[in-house]
Amino acid sequence: MLAAIGVDSTAELFEQVPNELRLNRPLDLPAGMSEPEVYERLAALAARNAHAEDEVCFLGAGMYDHYVPAIVDAITQRSEFLTPYTPYQPEISQGGLQAMFEFQTMMSELTALPVSTAGLYEGPSSVASAGYLATGATGRRRFVVSCGLHPHSRSTLATYSAGFGAEIEEVGLEGGTTDPAALAAAVDGETAAVFLQSPNFLGAVEDVETLGAAAKEHGALLVVACDPMTLGVLRPPGECGADVALGEGQPLGNRLDFGGPSFGFFCGTEALIRKLPGRIAGETEDVDGRRGFVLALQTREQHIRREKATHNICTAQALNALAATIHLAWLGREGFRELGELLVRRAAYARERLAAVEGVELLHEAPVVREFALRLDAPVERVLDRCAEQGIAAGYPLGRDYPEHEDGLLVAITERRSREQIDALAEALRVAVAAEAVAV
Amino acid sequence: MNQQGEAVTTIFEKSKAGRRAAVLPEAGVPEPPLEELIPAKLLRDEPPRLPEVSEPEIVRHYNRLSRRNFDLDSGFYPLGSCTMKHNPRLNERVAALPGHARLHPAQDPRRAQGALELMWLLQESLAEICGLPHVSLQPSAGSHGELAGLLLTRAFHADRGEERTKVLAPDTSHGTNPASVTMAGYESVKVATNERGGVDMDDLRAKVSDEVACLMLTNPNTLGLFDENIAEMAALIHEAGGTLYYDGANLNAVMGQTRPGDMGFDIVHVNLHKSFSQPHGGGGPGAGPIAVSERIEPYLPCPQVVRRTGDNGGGPFFDLDADRPKSIGRLRGFQGNFGVFVRSYAYILSLGADGLAEASETAVLNANYLKARLAEGRAGKRLPVAFDRHCMHEFVLSGKPMKRELGVATLDLAKRLLDFGFHPPTVYFPLLVDEALMVEPTETETKESLDAFADAIERILAEAEEDADIAKSAPYTTPVRRLDEVRATRQPVVRQAL
Numbered sequence: 001m002l003a004a005i006g007v008d009s010t011a012e013l014f015e016q017v018p019n020e021l022r023l024n025r026p027l028d029l030p031a032g033m034s035e036p037e038v039y040e041r042l043a044a045l046a047a048r049n050a051h052a053e054d055e056v057c058f059l060g061a062g063m064y065d066h067y068v069p070a071i072v073d074a075i076t077q078r079s080e081f082l083t084p085y086t087p088y089q090p091e092i093s094q095g096g097l098q099a100m101f102e103f104q105t106m107m108s109e110l111t112a113l114p115v116s117t118a119g120l121y122e123g124p125s126s127v128a129s130a131g132y133l134a135t136g137a138t139g140r141r142r143f144v145v146s147c148g149l150h151p152h153s154r155s156t157l158a159t160y161s162a163g164f165g166a167e168i169e170e171v172g173l174e175g176g177t178t179d180p181a182a183l184a185a186a187v188d189g190e191t192a193a194v195f196l197q198s199p200n201f202l203g204a205v206e207d208v209e210t211l212g213a214a215a216k217e218h219g220a221l222l223v224v225a226c227d228p229m230t231l232g233v234l235r236p237p238g239e240c241g242a243d244v245a246l247g248e249g250q251p252l253g254n255r256l257d258f259g260g261p262s263f264g265f266f267c268g269t270e271a272l273i274r275k276l277p278g279r280i281a282g283e284t285e286d287v288d289g290r291r292g293f294v295l296a297l298q299t300r301e302q303h304i305r306r307e308k309a310t311h312n313i314c315t316a317q318a319l320n321a322l323a324a325t326i327h328l329a330w331l332g333r334e335g336f337r338e339l340g341e342l343l344v345r346r347a348a349y350a351r352e353r354l355a356a357v358e359g360v361e362l363l364h365e366a367p368v369v370r371e372f373a374l375r376l377d378a379p380v381e382r383v384l385d386r387c388a389e390q391g392i393a394a395g396y397p398l399g400r401d402y403p404e405h406e407d408g409l410l411v412a413i414t415e416r417r418s419r420e421q422i423d424a425l426a427e428a429l430r431v432a433v434a435a436e437a438v439a440v
Numbered sequence: 441m442n443q444q445g446e447a448v449t450t451i452f453e454k455s456k457a458g459r460r461a462a463v464l465p466e467a468g469v470p471e472p473p474l475e476e477l478i479p480a481k482l483l484r485d486e487p488p489r490l491p492e493v494s495e496p497e498i499v500r501h502y503n504r505l506s507r508r509n510f511d512l513d514s515g516f517y518p519l520g521s522c523t524m525k526h527n528p529r530l531n532e533r534v535a536a537l538p539g540h541a542r543l544h545p546a547q548d549p550r551r552a553q554g555a556l557e558l559m560w561l562l563q564e565s566l567a568e569i570c571g572l573p574h575v576s577l578q579p580s581a582g583s584h585g586e587l588a589g590l591l592l593t594r595a596f597h598a599d600r601g602e603e604r605t606k607v608l609a610p611d612t613s614h615g616t617n618p619a620s621v622t623m624a625g626y627e628s629v630k631v632a633t634n635e636r637g638g639v640d641m642d643d644l645r646a647k648v649s650d651e652v653a654c655l656m657l658t659n660p661n662t663l664g665l666f667d668e669n670i671a672e673m674a675a676l677i678h679e680a681g682g683t684l685y686y687d688g689a690n691l692n693a694v695m696g697q698t699r700p701g702d703m704g705f706d707i708v709h710v711n712l713h714k715s716f717s718q719p720h721g722g723g724g725p726g727a728g729p730i731a732v733s734e735r736i737e738p739y740l741p742c743p744q745v746v747r748r749t750g751d752n753g754g755g756p757f758f759d760l761d762a763d764r765p766k767s768i769g770r771l772r773g774f775q776g777n778f779g780v781f782v783r784s785y786a787y788i789l790s791l792g793a794d795g796l797a798e799a800s801e802t803a804v805l806n807a808n809y810l811k812a813r814l815a816e817g818r819a820g821k822r823l824p825v826a827f828d829r830h831c832m833h834e835f836v837l838s839g840k841p842m843k844r845e846l847g848v849a850t851l852d853l854a855k856r857l858l859d860f861g862f863h864p865p866t867v868y869f870p871l872l873v874d875e876a877l878m879v880e881p882t883e884t885e886t887k888e889s890l891d892a893f894a895d896a897i898e899r900i901l902a903e904a905e906e907d908a909d910i911a912k913s914a915p916y917t918t919p920v921r922r923l924d925e926v927r928a929t930r931q932p933v934v935r936q937a938l
Contacts, residue, residue, distance in 0.1 A: 001809040001887060005830075010801050013808055013830050016666040017698045027696045028568050032792030035530050042786055046539025048554030050547060053538035059546050062773060069462070071499055077532065079513030080506035085522050085863075086723040090925075091918040092510035092858055094448075096722035099505055102451050105935040109488035115934055118723070121580035124773040132623060152773040159741070159769035163591050163624035205482050233474060235484050248773065257535075258555050259545030259774030260580070261725030273932065279723060282928035287913075291448045292920040296928040302583070303869070307618035307628040314616050315581040315713060319721030329451050329491050329498050335462035337487035341474060342467050348477050349469035367478040388551060396546050419468040 050388065052256065056421045060371045060412020061201070061396040062123060062150055063250045063259065064229070067416055072253045072326045076319055086279070086315065090294040091286075096318065097293035100281035103325040110231040111245035112238030113267040118279040119321040120313060123225065123248025126264030127153040127195065128160035129277045129311060130223045130244045133268075134193035136310070137221060137275055141166045143193050144186045146178040146211075148200025149225060150248075151401035157195070166192065176204040176364025176373070184214040191220040193244075198226055198234070202373040202398075203347075203410065204366035205230075208240035216241060228252050228265065228324075230369040232340030237267075244268045253327030254320050263317035263324065274300060277311030279318075339415060343370035347413045350422045354411065357426055359433035363398075363408050371412040373398060373405070376429075378436035380409055386432035392425055394432075451491045451501050452936045461495035489938045508919040509722070510863055516889050518810075520834045520866035520878025521614065521662055523692045523714035525799075528790065531717060531783035540782050545774035549759050555778065556758035559745045562785045563729075569796065570688075570708045570731035571701025576740045577729045577776045582689055583616035584771060585709025585728030586656070588741060590624035591768045592707060592732065593654045593683045595739040599766065604653035604682070610639050612662045612870040614687060626653060633872055637827035638667040648680045658687040659703065660694070660832035662870045662878065664807065674704025683707060683736070688728075691715045692882065693804060693833035696797025706733045712777075716784035727780040738766040743775070802883035803833040806890060810881050811835045813894035818901035822846065823853075826873040833882070837865075839875030848904045848911045850875040853897075855922065856914035860896040 007013060014022070033041065057065040075081065080095060087093030087100075100118040107116035120126045127149070135141055143161070145154060147170050158168055171183045178196060187194055194215040198206035208224055215222040223244045224237040229251040237245035250262035268276055274297060282296025302309040331339060351372045355362045363373035376383055380397040387394035398408030411425075474483060493501070510517075517524035535541065543555055563575035579585035590607065597604050607626040609617045611633055618628040629647055632640040638661070648655075655677045660666045667673070677684050686700040686708040692715040694700075700708045712718045713726030720726070732740065743760035750757050760775070791799060811831055814823065822842040825835055839850035854864035854877070866878040881890055904911050915921060 001805060004812045005805075005808045006812070007808075007830075010805050013804050013832075014697060014801075016668060016830055016832070017694075018668055018671070021671065021698050021703055023571075023696060023698055023702070027793040027796060029565055029788065029793040029796070032795040033789050035790070038530060038786050038789045039534060041789060042534040042558075042782065043537060043539075045554035045558050046534070046537040048557070049539040049543045050551035051539050052542040052544060057542075057544055059544040061546050063545055065542070065544065071461075071495060073536075075499070075502045075506070078503070078506045080509040080511045081502075081722055082532075082719045083512035083527055084509050084722045085512075085517065085519055085524060085720045088866075089510070089854070089858065089864060090923050091855070091915050091920055092863070093508075093722070094919045095505035095507065095509035098448070098450065098508070099502070099722075101934070101936070105450075105452060105938075106488070106490060108935045109490060109938070112488075121584060121724075122772055125580065125584070125771065150773070152770055155742075155770035156772055159591060159771060160587075160623070162768065163587070163594060165625050205478060207482065209481075231484070232487055233478070233484055235482055236488075239484075255541045255779075256544050257541055258543040258547075258552065258778035260772075260777035261727075261779050263725075273934070280932070280934050283933040284924045284928040286920040286923045288921055290920050292923045294923045294925050294928045296925075296932045296934060298925075299929060302615040302619035304615070305619070306615045307622045309615070309619040309622070312583040312587060312616050312619035312623050313581070314583045315711075315720070315726040316724040317580075317721075318723030318725075319719075320725055322722070325451075326498065326502060329493060329501075330461045330495065331490065332460045332462065332492045333455075333487050333490045334492070335460055335464060336490050338464055339462075342464060344474060344477055345467045345469055345471050348472075367482065369478070384548065388548070393544065393547065415465055418465070422469075 055391045055393050057393045058395045058411045058425060059393050061410060062248050063256055064412055064414050065256060065416055066251050066414045068253055068255055069327060069330045071330060072323050075326055076323050081319060081322055087295060094292060097281045099322050099325055101283060101293050103321045104281060106325060106328045107265045107267055110228055111267040112236035113245050114270050115273050116267040117276050118281055119317050120264035120266050120278050121317060122260055122262050122264045124150060124153040124156040126246040126266050127225055128156045130246055131157050131161060131166060132164055133275055134221045135164055135166055138192045140190050140192035142190045143168045143195060144191050145170050145195040147172050148178050149195050149197045150201050153225060176202050176366035177206050178211055180211055183211055187214040187218050187220060189218050191218055193221040193223050195223045198224060199230060199369050202364060203368040203371035204364055205234060205369060208237060212241040230340060232337040233344055249324055253323035261317055261320055263320040275310050278313045278316055342415055343413055347372060350413055353422055353426045354429060357430045359437050360429060371410060374409045374411060375407050376409055376433055378433045380407060382436045383432040387428045390428045392428050394425060394429060450936055451493060452938060454493050454497055454501060455491040457492055459492045459494050461498055515861050516885060516893055517863040518865050518879045518881050519863060520880040521689050523880060523882055525717060525882040526884035527717055527719040531786045534786050535779045535782040553758055556745055558785055559781055560747050560758050562781050563745060565788050566710055566729055567731055569695055571699025572708060572731040572733055574737040574740060575729055575731045576744060577781060578741045578771045579728035579730055580772055580777055581726040582709055582711045582728045583620055585730045586616055586620035587623055588730050588771055589685045589707040589709060590620055592736050592739045594624060595768050596683060596736060597653055604651055606652045607654045607656060608647055608652055609656040612872050613656060614689060617656045617687060637663045637665040638669055639673060641669055648676055650681060652680060652682045654683045654685050656685040656687060658690050660690050663827055663836050664831040664834035665827060666832055670703045689714060693800055695800040697800050706736050712780050712784040717787040718780045718783050725777055725780055727777040739768050741771050742767045742769055799883045806881040806883060806885055807831050807833050807835055810879060810890045810894060814897060817898050819897050822901050834878060834880035836873050837877040838873050839877060843875050846904045847908045850877055852911040853900060856900045856911040858915040859917045862893055862896060
């Protein structure tokens, strides 16, 4: 090979790198390891994590311990889905492109909005992307944001807004849900978008239609973040006036993975189709009239439009969106609704059961689907430690994000959390709260 | 891949009322009507019209779809700037361990020490590879890293009471660069390329000013050439008070050879789905960690993974640090694409210091060998290399003579390559080169596969000399032939009508 190139060594090829810039020493990293050694090293690290296979997980806050059906792994691990690049050559990417088209159809059905993208990175950055879209679509630079929006989403929106230039006004919660009077007062003719989340971070289902009226009145976009697993039972954002519905896709077919990779879904109205971020697959025909799929509306994207693109996103989370597509096909129309109903009923049982524990009460009484907030008469973090000793991750301490809820605990339910486990949580909480209340 | 002739149906078209795959657990709790738990006006009238199909049908459907994809495990994928290297299956295995896969992201750091240590170790490894002291793993892909870098730049200048308005990038830069610049609220300014394929220094000097926030570069650049003026460029931008950003899409050329930090870069993004073997998944997931210099560190996103000294003489404690007053804030939820971190850390452990350096060396060798092979025969005449000197990990050919002399465009050649079982190179990029083909073979290809690719190009050109229409109407053997992309944009059909 060197002879064909016409050099004596590979070192000659690197002569284009000025000598003073060359490393000229080995990297300060360990020597390479054999496959079994790497496995053992990684397995040893994994063993130091308390995970949902070993403990009963009531943690939620945006990501949930759902069962991922075996066929999701079997299909997404196929080389043909795992190892291709983005489908820039549609003739040899029909599988991936058609899967995107099916995904878009499913998300469009879930949200009741006509257009879905093929997916973004994950939830909170999708919220920020909606902010960018809203400033472009309205020419306005002010956001009104419910405090029920996930704290990570609010923080990410603020980070992005510092770049493209937008102000954020937050509206507080009242009895678990967004204060309608405060929201209406905050929205004006300068508002680019109103951001709501339903169910919100405290688990409460918002009356999106009523709250969103203020956005409609002032010509602002209504952006609704939602938990896709609740859309089998809740009125979908598209029926409540949302211009954009988006959210964290992890509950659909994706494992917890300590926070990623998952995907963000992003759906919008027809009016926004040429302003949406990221890939969109579309149906078309080949020269012989055969049905096929391509990346549609590419003139929005960075590789064509460069500085005029609607977004900078390139590599996104295609494989994770495929996992969601398979999971949703597996659940099917009836299974998806049944799963939603199962969550509502188990959560209702758990909420009642836990609120009956001495020293535990409901933080709010708003309707919920699968997650709800409690108030404890004992330091939350210490109660959580005691429950962890019993093999239960009892929930998410709200004090991490809401100083006014230092005593708050957010508990999440999935189809994996049985009645017996809920009862065990109640008992663990009873013991822990009693012990810690005494200690205080 | 499946050949033509099979009728295309979607999963929705297979749906039959009443069929299903999932069997859910019994509720095991009281089951009152939903309206007693949630007010009726907040409830959905009809469930979403998801397909009604059995599990065997789902498996068969997606297996059929999979056979309509070309993939890296099936063949050569010399897609420039994408680094389609082998994806070790060990990485999938370790990522799937329950301690990783079923670890909740809100788990208390005290009960996620293995995950946080892994992230810290990956940060340290990337810091060493990039030659910069601090790393944030948070960005989800390369362009997310770019946006992060520009927001860091904005915060850096704001902290000095400055508001700068422009960001420079060469005309050869990836499309994500100017798109990120706009998103970060800056004006994008192009810098010209000189006759050697590097940045035109006179043009750069003319454009650098105290209005310039940042210069974004890829080195080696998208022509696959190392810009030997990098130290001078770094001095120029730093004297003018700007930051220097390294687009790490081409890092696979330089691992263990030279480091962006040593070249003077302040901020680097790393595509873990390129140089560090995360499978590309048909368009993600990836991850785009950033490495930064000391002066940028205060602004890094929250939270940061840190190692704290253990108390009472205990071992170190790994934590998530959100107490960073100058931080730009979050770029996304939770801690980043952790599953990707596991795979890339496994890759770094497997290769080690020498293996990473050797990977880059072999990537450069393979690229130069393939470039030499394509300089022979018909390819050398019809597809000349755009800048005739040693390349790094990739190189760019121009199909201009081919188009002029044979009437065969770069797109036609790309489509004909599909019939020969190859994924085409990146085409029509960089924009600077007419009829560009950007070829990146990576280190995991054998000499035989490089030769086979060069032979295929030669055959296609020979065939085109006889009959140009063969290439112009290609492909023939793929599941579908050329598709009407204009229609898909003018009259978009982006979901199934149900």
